[in-house]
Amino acid sequence: MKRYINLFIILITGAGLLAACNKQLEEYNPSGLTVDQVFSTPEGFETLVSAAYSYNRWWYGKEEGYSISEMGTDLWTSGTGDKYPDLTQYINLQASNGVMSGLWRQLYAAVNLCNTGLGRIGNAGFAEDKRIMRDAELRFLRAFYYWHIVEMWGGVHFTVKETEGVETTANRTPVDTFYAQIFRDLDVAVKNLPVTTSDYGRVTKPAAQAFLARMYLTRGMNDRAAALADSVISNYSYSLVPKYADLWRMDNLQNKEIVWAVNYMKNLVFDDRLDATLYPNGHSRGAHNGHLMFTMKYDDLPGMQRDVLNGRPFNRYMPTLYLLDLFNENADARYNATFKSVWLCNNTKTAPAGMKLGDTAIICTKYAVTNADTAGKKYRVYDRNMCYYANGGGKDRTRYVSLQKFDDPTRASMNEEQSPRDAYIIRLAEMYLIAAEAQIRLGNTGKAADYINVLRKRAALPGHEAEMLVSAAMMTVEFVLEERARELAGEQLRWFDLKRTGKLGAQIAAHNADAAKNFQAFHNVRPIPQDQIDAVTNKSEFTQNPNYQ
Incomplete structure (x- = not known):
């Protein structure tokens, strides 16, 4: 209305x-x-x-x-x-x-x-x-x-x-x-x-x-x-x-x-x-601002800079392991529709040697990853054990799988706090x-x-x-x-x-x-x-x- x-x-x-x-x-x-x-x-x-x-x-x-x-x-x-x-x-x-x-x-x-x-x-x-x-x-x-x-x-x-x-x-x-x-x-x-x-x-x-x-x-x-x-x-x-x-x-x-x-x-x-x-x-930044709240801090990592597509990361909230583990993403499309796990390189000035625009720059995963899994990879991985303690409490509260339901890639600028998204x-x-x-x-x-x-x-x-x-x-x-x-x-x-x-x-x-x-x-x-x-x-x-x- x-x-x-x-x-x-x-x-x-x-x-x-x-x-x-x-x-x-x-x-x-x-x-x-x-x-x-x-x-x-x-x-x-x-x-x-x-x-x-x-x-x-x-x-x-x-x-x-x-x-x-x-x-x-x-x-x-x-x-x-x-x-x-x-x-x-x-x-x-x-x-x-x-x-x-x-x-x-x-x-x-x-x-x-x-x-x-x-x-x-x-x-x-x-x-x-x-x-x-x-x-x-x-x-x-x-x-x-x-x-x-x-x-x-x-x-x-x-x-x-x-x-x-x-x-x-x-x-x-x-x-x-x-x-x-x-x-x-x-x-x-x-x-x-x-x-x-x-x-x-x-x-x-x-x-x-x-x-x-x-x-x-x-x-x-x-x-x-x-x-x-x-x-x-x-x-x-x-x-x-x-x-x-x-x-x-x-x-x-x-x-x-x-x-x-x-x-x-x-x-x-x-x-x-x-x-x-x-x-x-x-106060409250007007309009819809859910796109700000659930996004991890990505824009200070190699190969990345803040942009409209990835959003302005206020880094307020991270999902519990319980929430992530509720999904079988191999069968349930809601997991990948709900969460963002991969960030693609948008800044070659800070990227590792050989990383091109559009290459994977960051992966966040609810699974445990070994050194062998990431050997030779240019991108950074934040896995279960890096993001959460054994009891499920937050460990790295800056990098994590992020809710993307409320993202708004139509915003006019990368720092725009308001979104016309309906709630x-x-x-x-x-x-x-x-x-x-x-x-x-x-x-x-x-x-x-x-x-x-x-x-x-x-x-x-x-x-x-x-x-x-x-x-x-x-x-x-x-x-x-x-x-x-x-x-x-x-x-x-x-x-x-x-x-x-x-x-x-x-x-x-x-x-x-x-x-x-x-x-x-x-x-x-x-x-x-x-x-x-x-x-x-x-x-x-x-x-x-x-x-x-």
């Missing part, structure tokens, strides 16, 4: 939940318009709805979102450039963490904007059909943002009313109350949203059904999760992209597998980098995985295998289709988690998956030696930001989550 918020909306969203300081802001409104005037017209109200969507951009395709949703799990550990080891490795994670504070503010601002719209939409002057549609969108978005809040922090502040003025008290609301409202809002959204949209990025009926299936699975309502996921698979025009690698091509982003996405603009001027509400001072929020493959897990929990392992095999047939290298098939006997929740890793690695779902299945601690202990040193059970919820704790006046009622300071 490519509409942008009016600056006027900042007055509504900026209040957020609580006052974080006592500074007085002298506001200047050159237009003379009031909130009541703007939101009493269809045109003005549309800016509110557009603004409500924009808060997705704080999370999806952004460093902060990756640090919270993919890191601190079994799939990723820190690269040398990791900025937030308190989040990614649980090293003294406390309420002072700036990512937590920013996310809290943005999510509650988003909820408040949805509450504002839902309370005022009756006076916006819409025709009835448009009113019903926009109401359904705002309800979906409120449910979506509240899911992030309740899973991150547990039973914290909850309201369905617009914030009026500065509120300095907060409530502690049970998790069940959050989910009851999430289900109410999504029921309305499923009922009233259109099946399709010409405005790519707006939520639709099948997107609402897909997210509701995710919520049903989260709350153990497996029969409903299975039915809704199957409905999205069977009743609409979505289909899996035949080749997994094609999902990530920059010229194929709006494909039939995508149920809902944040669509960033090709003209980067109109993306988020200078948005005063979402990203003051260019996928829900794609059809997840529905097969939800349906499979729900069927396992219902005891229907044969049906579960059928769903999983659809994805594995798509992923099979030619001639290896039979090798990729799985049987009902293999169907366990643990297997589905492995398949979710192979299919969805990097797509900002892993922390939620492990928390939902009650396996966050166990998976970290088994597969992420770096995070396992520090992880404790209380990390299943995040610390409430200290500036929020400090701001409330009812401190005896609104207290910090246990064991955080």
Whole structure:
């Protein structure tokens, strides 16, 4: 969705939940318009709805979102450039963490904007059909943002009313109350949203059904999760992209597998980098910046220099050995579509003698390599034993097999931080995985295998289709988690998956030696930001989550 918020909306969203300081802001409104005037017209109200969507951009395709949703799990550990080891490795994670504070503010601002719209939409002057549609969108978005809040922090502040003025008290609301409202809002959204949209990025009926299936699975309502996921698979025009690698091509982003996405603009001027509400001072680098985060440092090695094709290496995150070992790359095409293992010479000035442009300059491999294997080779090899310790912890955090799903070779320059790549929020493959897990929990392992095999047939290298098939006997929740890793690695779902299945601690202990040193059970919820704790006046009622300071 490519509409942008009016600056006027900042007055509504900026209040957020609580006052974080006592500074007085002298506001200047050159237009003379009031909130009541703007939101009493269809045109003005549309800016509110557009603004409500924009808060997705704080999370999806952004460093902060990756640090919270993919890191601190079994799939990723820190690269040398990791900025937030308190989040990614649980090293003294406390309420002072700036990512937590920013996310809290943005999510509650988003909820408040949805509450504002839902309370005022009756006076916006819409025709009835448009009113019903926009109401359904705002309800979906409120449910979506509240899911992030309740899973991150547990039973914290909850309201369905617009914030009026500065509120300095907060409530502690049970998790069940959050989910009851999430289900109410999504029921309305499923009922009233259109099946399709010409405005790519707006939520639709099948997107609402897909997210509701995710919520049903989260709350153990497996029969409903299975039915809704199957409905999205069977009743609409979505289909899996035949080749997994094609999902990530920059010229194929709006494909039939995508149920809902944040669509960033090709003209980067109109993306988020200078948005005063979402990203003051260019924070989060605007647009999609996943291409920066997972790339190893290659540009200081012989035969290499930084270029657009290989990307700008921020070197934040490296895959765990567990993630790499989950793939049989001789049968599963997803490995080479997901990861980059070979870098080709692009700089003969620093290349070894005899190396030409386009020759192999670097190989990173999950296998152990002997001296005999590399004897006489001009290229450098970084193998399993160089990159990882025996326990799987990161050893060389600068060179490693790198995630390439989010690479963008269309960027205008080698140092461009923004990418117009869409950030996928829900794609059809997840529905097969939800349906499979729900069927396992219902005891229907044969049906579960059928769903999983659809994805594995798509992923099979030619001639290896039979090798990729799985049987009902293999169907366990643990297997589905492995398949979710192979299919969805990097797509900002892993922390939620492990928390939902009650396996966050166990998976970290088994597969992420770096995070396992520090992880404790209380990390299943995040610390409430200290500036929020400090701001409330009812401190005896609104207290910090246990064991955080």
